[in-house]
Amino acid sequence: WVKNNPNDERAEQIEQKIAKIPTAKWFGGWNTGEVNDYVSQAAQKNKLPMLVFYNIPFRDCGQHSAGGAKSAKEYKQWIRDVAKGIGNRPAVVVLEPDALIQLDCLSEKDRNTRFELLQDATEVLKKEAPSTWTYIDGGDGKWKSPEDMAGWLNQAGVKNTRGVSLNVSNYNKTADVEKYGQTLVDNLKQKYNTTAHLVIDTSRNGNGSNGEWCNPSGRKLGTVPSIHSTDLTDAFLWIKRPGESDGDCGIGKGTQAGQFSPDLAMSLINGR
DSSP states (O other): OTTTOTTSTTHHHHIIIIITSOOOEEESTTSGGGHHHHHHHHHHTTOOOEEEEOOOTTBGGGSTTOBOOSSHHHHHHHHHHHHHHHTTSOEEEEEOTTTTTTGGGSOHHHHHHHHHHHHHHHHHHHHHOTTEEEEEEOOSSSSSOHHHHHHHHHHTTGGGSSEEEESTTOOOOHHHHHHHHHHHHHHHHHHHOOOOEEEEEOTTBTTOOOSOOSSOTTOBOOOOOEEOOSSSEEEEEOOSOTTBOSSSOGGGTTOOTTOBOHHHHHHHHHTO
């Protein structure tokens, strides 16, 4: 947007505050073949690529980001394709935002299939992309109890990964998310003998949450990405791209999910 709108009065602020900040790239059925190029470009510049894999069947419970692979078979082939696109090169992968937090919208059969697909994905990434740190998404760090989420993560194969991503595309304050994450990690260790680390999305949580999730007003950019290497949290990352809409809702009325809006971007920059 900045490149295409150099004379827009908002362009300089958006470039400095958002466009130049390292942010994850999302991959689904629409851009499978771009994984290798993206990781190759990162390697050439000695940078660590951050990828979000977002293609689970029945994605987003039919809401604004509905879609995903059309079958379990298609998804299994897709995850193998994107894992091979990374290969032996270092990368960070956030695996399927909202896939666990939205289990309740699925039938029992489809829930079991989702666990099976996530388990398979963790095994494929471990084998085909051995230098990748994979984090299964564990929700917003608030909605589901950490005890329940630990059980779901165990079923989803978290033992095959580096750990868990929290607050992806959400607005909850970092301190609150880390508190939730500590209980979650403790549960994984005590109940399932699994060691897990966290990454936390800080892209839009500068003002915390007002309880709304879809383009709420008054939110603000959060802490810029940084290695935050503690026993609990590996990094604060911008996983959601600030300024990209959550859907045709809130202050993003008239936009589509994933569409960049300079108005939404400026709202996050100004915190209003």
